Amino acid sequence: MSNAYNRPDQLSPELRRRVLDTARRLGYPGPDPVARSLRTRKAGAVGLLLTENLSYAFRDPAAIGFLEGLALACEDAGTGLLLVPANPEREDVASVHRAGVDGFVVYSVPDDDPHLAAVLERPVPTVVCDQPDLGTVDRVGIDDRGAMYELAKHLIDLGHRRIGVVCMRLARDRNDGFVTPDRQHAAHFHVQRNRLSGLAEAFSEAGVDWSQVPVAERFDHNTASGASGAAQVLDRDPQITALICTSDVLALGAMNEAARRGLRVPHDITVTGFDGIRAGEEAGLTTVRQPVLEKGRAAGKLLLDTNERSRPRSVNLATELIIGKTSGPPRGGAEERWFGP
Amino acid sequence: MSNAYNRPDQLSPELRRRVLDTARRLGYPGPDPVARSLRTRKAGAVGLLLTENLSYAFRDPAAIGFLEGLALACEDAGTGLLLVPANPEREDVASVHRAGVDGFVVYSVPDDDPHLAAVLERPVPTVVCDQPDLGTVDRVGIDDRGAMYELAKHLIDLGHRRIGVVCMRLARDRNDGFVTPDRQHAAHFHVQRNRLSGLAEAFSEAGVDWSQVPVAERFDHNTASGASGAAQVLDRDPQITALICTSDVLALGAMNEAARRGLRVPHDITVTGFDGIRAGEEAGLTTVRQPVLEKGRAAGKLLLDTNERSRPRSVNLATELIIGKTSGPPRGGAEERWFGP
DNA sequence: AATTGGTTCTGAACCGTTACGGTCCTTTCA
DNA sequence: TGAAAGGACCGTAACGGTTCAGAACCAATT
Known part of the structure; x- marks a missing residue:
């Protein structure tokens, strides 16, 4: 029986034909895939x-x-x-x-x-x-931490010291709001934890007190979240010169919010993403491209x-730092550097 | 055994605990899903x-x-x-x-x-x-035929009589080129067959000889195909006033090709799609939206x-005809109507 | 003490396939 | 003519669960 279907060489064509014929006549629908899987131990x-x-x-x-x-x-x-x-x-x-x-x-x-x-x-x-x-x-x-560190370096080199962050969910519970350093550290999402940690490291090295940097977390991952996260950060500190988002989708939302407030990117504010998705590319987003x-x-x-x-x-x-047209020196950045740390 | 896992109420907690304990000790990985599927006849x-x-x-x-x-x-x-x-x-x-x-x-x-x-x-x-x-x-x-008929009516009302079509593959064999009416009729893809047939009906009713309408078929479904299909149609008859594509993706490609030729949409040429995808919406495409x-x-x-x-x-x-900004009257359409059929 | 009722537990049958080994028949060659 | 070899065919035993009948046990009732 089984041979007739799967092993035509194991039996004569004549018998095979007879078997298949009667099988059809009896309404046999062919070997059952589940039983086969059980026997062969292959699903x-x-x-x-x-x-x-x-x-x-x-x-x-x-x-x-x-x-x-x-x-x-x-x-x-x-x-x-x-x-x-x-x-x-x-x-x-x-x-x-x-x-x-x-x-x-x-x-x-x-x-x-x-x-x-x-x-x-x-x-x-x-x-x-x-x-x-x-x-x-x-x-x-990928090396999320290292890639984000490089992106942060780029912003630091441009002169940014006063920044804000919008990130994706850090744990299974919904927390649409600011994140304490503790929560960042204990984040259950490897990717987000490492991206934030890369940022923290780079900016700490540049003399920024990371615990003072506003980091807004959003549970849902869409542009609306990016926009509301950006709004929350900008409300907290209107003086920030760069908004770093841990994904392109969030960054696109953040750009919408910036536009809504009349802030020009990158002149008034720098916005960056992460992933390298098509829509981000079309928007000229500064980001890290990863080979999804x-x-x-x-x-x-x-x-x-x-x-x-x-x-x-x-x-x-490997990832690649993409420097687009959404990042630039902070407004009056040159002067600020004189007074900076 | 089975009961211990799936029917806790069928046995005493004490026995259940003992069974589960020894199962763990013996390294039993839990019930095998395939064997279960075989028995329960549910995959x-x-x-x-x-x-x-x-x-x-x-x-x-x-x-x-x-x-x-x-x-x-x-x-x-x-x-x-x-x-x-x-x-x-x-x-x-x-x-x-x-x-x-x-x-x-x-x-x-x-x-x-x-x-x-x-x-x-x-x-x-x-x-x-x-x-x-x-x-x-x-x-x-959906009613592909009826929906395309309505779209065609819209174009006919605008005054279009000289048109070209770009469609998706009609059969399993690759045929990147023009399509004979025979091939249209014998198309093995229900959707494409019906969309073309809706077009043919509407334009025939408006006095257009459908057998003279250039219809370019493309096997692959992407914007590049839309562009090359549009190019082929425009090369054949540069006088056409509307380019009807059987999908939005093809239509977006066709618009790229139109732009490449310096044709302005919809002033120089009307382009329409089908599906109602996001990218088409953003481009203001005239199309049929279907609830995918x-x-x-x-x-x-x-x-x-x-x-x-x-x-x-x-x-x-249900589908919905979306009249965007890629369709308009043919250039000099008003005059042409006086001389039309 | 025997019957009844109820619960917990055990064992066997079955789901439909494939792998394997054995039987039988035919062919080949000494 | 007999033995060996090879091919075709067939029967059976898993694979690992679920289900269900009935055994065993215990308590309550007659």
């Missing part, structure tokens, strides 16, 4: 776990790029890609237990996400992406590479 | 079949919107979404046979796609989207609705 699919609602994956430009790369890798290997529903609001990890997959890719979830813990308990290979190196599973990422598609592809390749010996592996992809 | 996932390479789903704005809606519906139901790799170049339908899913959504594949045939042979519910009504499975779509997200959500709801009695169902969603 033919990899699971993807995201921190956000499933549909978020299709709204965020960076996530879309990552998914495209991952899909590319899956396609090459002829594997399916299973999007695992993991509602961050609920602690329900049943979906992780229920997923019939040969491996997991975990993309940018908080360190303490129960879904991540559930994945790590499953006896399948796993690749974490944009997360701390766990030492036990493969990892793909390559990140997805690398994660898929790592997961589907059957060479077990070399696990766990850790891959860091 | 906890729905499959998505696309005509294009998997990664295309993340590059095309309309596809992304559809996926977002579908993901939303899956999330509500706690189901996973399996992207089935279906390379259109190969006839390899094994991926369809291998997919452990409770149902399929088939999105805009050609009528004669072997993957579609393979899906229909599987004994699971199926929803086809942007495809002809098969009568045997659920269907979600709702389409995906409706497909998911239909598939996950367990009420079998009412199958098969057919859902048509």
Whole structure:
């Protein structure tokens, strides 16, 4: 039976025809994929776990790029890609237990996400992406800290000392407001924690008291959040000369807010992002470009590479500082430098 | 064993604790999802079949919107979404046979796609989207023909009689060039066939000889294709007053080409699209807006609705004609109308 | 003491496939 | 003619759960 479908060489054409004929006559729909998976111990699919609602994956430009790369890798290997529903609001990890997959890719979830813990308990290979190196599973990422440090250096060189920051969510709880240094330090999102830490390091080296820098956190990741975060920072300190956002999406929102206030970028205020998405590029945003598609592809390749010996592996992809037209010297920056620290 | 994990009420807490303890000690990783699926006959996932390479789903704005809606519906139901790799170049339908899913959504594949045939042979519910009504499975779509007819009417009312068309691929073979009426009629892509047919009907009614209208087909769906298609049409007949594209992406490309030639839209030439994507909206494109997200959500709801009695169902969603600033009367249109048919 | 009722626990059957090894038949060659 | 070899076919045992029937046990009732 099985042979008739999958192993035509194991039996005579005559018998094969007869088997297939009667199978059709009996209404047999072909071998059941689930039973086959059980027997062969191959599901033919990899699971993807995201921190956000499933549909978020299709709204965020960076996530879309990552998914495209991952899909590319899956396609090459002829594997399916299973999007695992993991509602961050609920602690329900049943979906992780229920997923019939040969491996997991975990993309940018908080360190303490129960879904991540559930994945790590499953006896399948796993690749974490944009997360701390766990030492036990493969990892793909970038040097968020170093890249942000470079961006900060660029701003410092331009003369900026009085700055504000808008960042994405730092933990699983919603906190749309200013962030204490403690919260920054304890942030459960690896990416945000490292980007902030790169900023803190660079500006501290330049003599800025980081604890006085207004950092506005936003739970939702869209331009509206960028705008309201920027507004909050500007209300707190109208004197800032640069607004650093930890993503391009937030930065685009911040630019909207700047425009709304009649502030010209970069003359009145410098705005920077992070990611290197298309819309940011079109806006001439100063940012760090990271290879999101390559990140997805690398994660898929790592997961589907059957060479077990070399696990766990850790891959860091290169980023590039893009100096666009949204950054410039602070207004009256030259004079300020004379009086600066 | 099973009860200890899934049915805590069926046994004493004491025994449950003992079972779980020894399970952990023996390194038991929890119930195997595949074996469970086999027994319960529930995979906890729905499959998505696309005509294009998997990664295309993340590059095309309309596809992304559809996926977002579908993901939303899956999330509500706690189901996973399996992207089935279906390379259109190969006839390899094994991926369809291998997919452990409770149902399929088939999105805009050609009528004669072997993957579609393979899906229909599987004994699971199926929803086809942007495809002809098969009568045997659920269907979600829009009235492509009627919507394009309305758009054509708008152009006819403005006075356009000499037009050109750029359309997406009509069949599985690559044909980057002009399309004969025969090929239009025999097109294997339901959506394109109907949009062209709506155009043909409207313009024929207005006295235009449709067989003389240049229709350029492009296999790849991106702005470059839109530009080259527009170029081909304009080279053939520089006198056309309107360029009708069967998608917004193509239309944006066509506008690039118009600009390259120094043609001003809509003063020198009218350009229209179809879909209602964000980028088109920002460009002020005259187009037909269709609810892509709702389409995906409706497909998911239909598939996950367990009420079998009412199958098969057919859902048509409403579209809206958006008159933007890329359509206007033809240059000297008023005079031409005096001499027109 | 025997019956009844209820709860907790155990064991076996089954889901549908694939892998494997054994039987049987045919062919080849000494 | 007999033995060895090879090919075709078939039967059976997992794979790892879930489910359900019924055994075992305990307490309450007759």
